[in-house]
Amino acid sequence: MNSYVNMGVGAFLGTVFVLMSVSIASEGIFHSEAPEKEGFTIVAEEGTAEAGAGGGGEAAEVDIKPLLLKADASAGAAVFKKCASCHTAEKGGPNKVGPNLWGVVNRPVASHEGFSYSAGMKTFSEGGKVNWDYDHLSFFIEAPKKHVPGTAMGFAGLKKPDERANLIAWLREQADSPAPLPDAAGGAAEGQVAPATESKPAEGQPAPAQ
Numbered sequence: 001m002n003s004y005v006n007m008g009v010g011a012f013l014g015t016v017f018v019l020m021s022v023s024i025a026s027e028g029i030f031h032s033e034a035p036e037k038e039g040f041t042i043v044a045e046e047g048t049a050e051a052g053a054g055g056g057g058e059a060a061e062v063d064i065k066p067l068l069l070k071a072d073a074s075a076g077a078a079v080f081k082k083c084a085s086c087h088t089a090e091k092g093g094p095n096k097v098g099p100n101l102w103g104v105v106n107r108p109v110a111s112h113e114g115f116s117y118s119a120g121m122k123t124f125s126e127g128g129k130v131n132w133d134y135d136h137l138s139f140f141i142e143a144p145k146k147h148v149p150g151t152a153m154g155f156a157g158l159k160k161p162d163e164r165a166n167l168i169a170w171l172r173e174q175a176d177s178p179a180p181l182p183d184a185a186g187g188a189a190e191g192q193v194a195p196a197t198e199s200k201p202a203e204g205q206p207a208p209a210q
């Protein structure tokens with residue numbers, strides 16, 4: 001009997017040994033694949049960060065227009081100090097590291113004379129079709145490199161919506177004829193798809209439920 005038990009234990013241990021060898025070997029295989037997987041992980045993380053920071057993706061930014069209505073342009077002048085190392089904002093001011101920003105509100109993207117824009121910014125401009133309206137400015141300034149991939153603007157971004165609103169309110173005044181402020185009622189629903197607003201409650205309910 002004992003010998004049968006011994007044989008059984010021996011066979012069992014042998015099996016365990018084989019299984020462990022296989023698992024060690026396969027671990028080796030997985031290790032060699034690891035760099036590929038990490039690549040995917042990084043992509044996924046970027047997506048997650050974007051969704052987190054932007055509140056759910058490209059179009060679902062904080063709507064800057066209502067904030068502009070109560071923005072403080074003089075506070076915005078102070079915020080512009082963060083930009084002034086690279087930008088002038090006075091009329092006829094020179095291009096520095098970045099283009100002069102006089103009249104930038106509603107100016108076509110990548111259109112300032114004598115400034116050589118990055119390929120990324122030119123792509124974003126869609127050949128001059130896109131203007132720096134309030135939404136685009138807010139979107140860009142919030143995280144330049146994220147929202148305009150390949151931009152040459154080496155600036156981390158202004159995360160606080162209030163700060164952006166103040167700054168944009170001030171930039172708006174740096175123009176021959178400042179762009180109209182968004183109107184209080186329609187402003188919020190215009191331009192971008194505002195998620196989950198109550199602007200059109202009737203449209204979503206074509207027929208009464210049972």
Ligand code: HEC
Pocket residue numbers: 079080082083084085086087097098099101104108109110111112116117118119120121132137141150151152153154155158167
């Ligand atoms: C480190 C330098 C730097 C800083 C700081 C900086 N910018 Fe820029 N900015 C640039 C460069 C360079 C470009 C051109 C980008 C390109 O071609 O991709 C640019 C482009 C822009 C544009 C697009 C202009 C156009 O003609 O299309 C706007 C708007 C802008 N910046 C606003 C700002 C604001 C507002 C701030 C401060 C919150 C700021 N920038 C801070 C360097 C900077």
